[in-house]
Structures are given as C-alpha cells and as structure tokens.
Amino acid sequence: MKVLPFLRVCACDFVDVVVRPKKNGSTKSHEGSANTKSGSLFYRWLTIAFLTFSSLAAFTPHTLSSGLAPSLDKLKAEEVIARHLESIGPADKRAAVTTRIIAGTSLVIFRTAPTGQAAGRAVLASDGLKTLIGMSFQSPVYPREQLGFNGNSFVAAFITPGVRSTLGSFLMAHDVMFKQGLMGGVLSSAWPLLNLATRNAIVEYNGTKEIANYTMHEVRYLPHGGSDVKIRLYFDSENFRHLRSEYEVVIPAPMDTRAYANVEEREIRYKMTEEFSSFKTENGLTLPHTYKIRMSADGRGGTFLGDWELNLIQFTFNDKIDPAAFNIVGE
Structure with missing residues (x-):
C-alpha cells in the first residue's frame, strides 16, 4: 500500500520556480x-x-x-454521454483502471490586485469516489492548494494559518463539484459520467455552443437533491471529448438593500471553469494532459480573477493508495 506522502503537497516536497512579474480550328456544318x-x-x-x-x-x-444521422441539436444527453465514454476508451479499458496518480507541473496567475504568479508541482489522485488535487508553490503567501474528498466530506486546506484561498473558500461553500466527482473531469476515477446511474443525477442536452472557436455540445448537470450551483458540461462536437466545465453561483443581494458606509449591498457572482486539452493515450485511455482552472468572483468584497494551469506528465494506474491520503487537514 502506498502512503504517498507527496500527496500532502508540502512546499518542501517539491522544487518549484518562482515567478516573474509579467491557415484555331473551325468545323463547318449545315x-x-x-x-x-x-x-x-x-x-x-x-x-x-x-x-x-x-x-x-x-x-x-x-x-x-x-x-444518415440525427442533427447535432437533436441529440439526447444520453447519446452525448455514450459517445463521450467511447472517446475515453473501450469499456474494458475504462473498467480496468481503478486508481489514478497523476503528477506534473503547476502555474498560478493572480490577475487582480495583488497580482502575481508562481510555478510549482501538482498531483491528482483518485480511488473510486475519493479524489485529491494538490499544488505546491514556493511562495510565503500562497505555498499550496490542497483540495480533497475522502468519500464522505470535502476539505480545502488553509494556505496560511486560518486563511483559505478564494478558490478553496468557494469550494468549501459549494462542495458539490467534489462530492459529485465533477472536479478534474475524466482525469478522476470519480467522474460521474463513467457510471451516471449511481449518481441519480439529471442530465439535459442544451444544443451546441461556440466557445473559444470550438463548437461544443452543452449538457446541463443537475445533482440529485438539487444545488445552488449551475453546472454545464461541454463536449467536442466531433470527437465528444470533455473539453470544459462551468460552475456558476449567484447570491442575491438582501431584499432590504441599504447602504452601509457608502457601500451598497449587491449580489455576489462566482464562476469557476475547468478546461481540458492536449489529449494523449495513457494505458489505453485518451486523457487530457493540460488542465486549467479559472476562478472569478465579483461582489461586495471587490473582484477576483485567478488561473491555475497543470501540465501533467506522469500517469500511474492501479497502485493502491492509502485512504488517509484523501483526508486533508484544514489547518
């Protein structure tokens, strides 16, 4: 059994690099x-x-x-999901993989004040429904990001004593992405579309959308029991690979809107997107090797915009993982 101490993602466990500021004849006839x-x-x-x-x-x-074939906009969600699963790999190959440990490099860029960026290491691990995303940075103000679901509860670690990042705080308040296995997409063994029947979720096909010069199928994902998070999944219109997930939360302004200290109460908007690209075959599965997260917030406390990019280079399958690796310590 692998205890995998590196899953703790301590800054000292990795060597990272800090930052820099910033297609003439003629024919006769009668x-x-x-x-x-x-x-x-x-x-x-x-x-x-x-x-x-x-x-x-x-x-x-x-x-x-x-x-010949149904119109793109007449597809059903179940058809999109079935073809998406085929894009990952044959059913026997998908079933043969039980655990995943994926390692690579990470880069974070904070685009709103205080701006900055840092490079480091990253690891993704999953075993059944348990998932972990860890990043380490050689930065005193942002040394790490640890996000883990142990099969029962989700925890985002503090980045400094008593303080979580904007990303971690958002996920702590809206942990449906981890509890439903959505975070990390097909990189995770918990990806709900691998066995949608066990999730009791509702999926709705919303037609095609043009995003970043790609035509994508949009599928709305509604978790069993409901959620205040609006979840949309996007798939390539040709090969049905999962390219993008969007999560949106809107917290309305108080009904008795008043001004305090010349600051008017207003709604708060959060949006998180995941993007997946650079698909290659690993152990018979076609998986993305570039994974990006973008987080934006707009509300009473101002605005925030940050990007995380993980370039994944090492894939290990079916190694036993100590369950304790998914228990994140909040402090």
Whole structure:
C-alpha cells in the first residue's frame, strides 16, 4: 500500500520556480442540321433537369437527417454521454483502471490586485469516489492548494494559518463539484459520467455552443437533491471529448438593500471553469494532459480573477493508495 506522502503537497516536497512579474480550328456544318441537334439536346437537358429537381425536392433535409444521422441539436444527453465514454476508451479499458496518480507541473496567475504568479508541482489522485488535487508553490503567501474528498466530506486546506484561498473558500461553500466527482473531469476515477446511474443525477442536452472557436455540445448537470450551483458540461462536437466545465453561483443581494458606509449591498457572482486539452493515450485511455482552472468572483468584497494551469506528465494506474491520503487537514 502506498502512503504517498507527496500527496500532502508540502512546499518542501517539491522544487518549484518562482515567478516573474509579467491557415484555331473551325468545323463547318449545315445550319438546319445544327439547329435540329441543338434543339434536341436542349429538350433532353430540360427533361433531365426537371427530373433531377423533382427527386431532390422529395429528398428533404428531414430525409437526410433521419436517413444518415440525427442533427447535432437533436441529440439526447444520453447519446452525448455514450459517445463521450467511447472517446475515453473501450469499456474494458475504462473498467480496468481503478486508481489514478497523476503528477506534473503547476502555474498560478493572480490577475487582480495583488497580482502575481508562481510555478510549482501538482498531483491528482483518485480511488473510486475519493479524489485529491494538490499544488505546491514556493511562495510565503500562497505555498499550496490542497483540495480533497475522502468519500464522505470535502476539505480545502488553509494556505496560511486560518486563511483559505478564494478558490478553496468557494469550494468549501459549494462542495458539490467534489462530492459529485465533477472536479478534474475524466482525469478522476470519480467522474460521474463513467457510471451516471449511481449518481441519480439529471442530465439535459442544451444544443451546441461556440466557445473559444470550438463548437461544443452543452449538457446541463443537475445533482440529485438539487444545488445552488449551475453546472454545464461541454463536449467536442466531433470527437465528444470533455473539453470544459462551468460552475456558476449567484447570491442575491438582501431584499432590504441599504447602504452601509457608502457601500451598497449587491449580489455576489462566482464562476469557476475547468478546461481540458492536449489529449494523449495513457494505458489505453485518451486523457487530457493540460488542465486549467479559472476562478472569478465579483461582489461586495471587490473582484477576483485567478488561473491555475497543470501540465501533467506522469500517469500511474492501479497502485493502491492509502485512504488517509484523501483526508486533508484544514489547518
């Protein structure tokens, strides 16, 4: 059994690099003979054209779509999910992988004041429904980000004594992403679409959307029991790989809106997105090797915008992981 001490993601466990600020011959013929021939050809052409047009009129777009494949916007969520699973790999390959330990590098960029960036190491681990995302940075103000779900409860570690990051605080308040296995997408063994029936979630197909020059299928994910988080999953329109997840939360302003110290109470908006790219085959599974998280917040305390990018280079499957590795200590 691997205890995997590196899953604790202490800054001292990794070597990281800190930052910098910032496609002429002629043919004779008798005139009467020529006219007769050209007239005959003309009427023959007219007859062919009429018959062709009549055939095409009967072969309507509906016939095309029903005879070949359903229109993109007429797909069902279940069809998108089935083809998405095929994009990961054959069913036997998917079932053969029980645990995952994925390591690589990480980069964080804070785009609102105080701005800054730092580079470090990252690890993702999962075993069944248990998941962990850890990042380490050589920074006194932001040394780490540890996010773990042990199968029962989710914890985001403090980055400094008593203080969580904006990302960690958001996930502590809205832990459905970890409890439903959504965080990390297909990189995690907890990815709910691998066995949707056990989640009792509702999925709805919302058609196609253009995002970042990609046409994507949008699927709404509604967890069993409901959630205040609006969850949308996006899949490539051609190969059905999972490319993006969006999570939005809007906290309304108090009904008796008043001004305190010249600051008016207003709604708070949170949005977190995950993006997945650089797909390659690992152990028979097609998985992303670049994983990005973007977090934005806009509310009474001001605005926040931050990006995390993980480049994953080492994939280990089916090694036994000590369950204690998923128990994050809050302090």
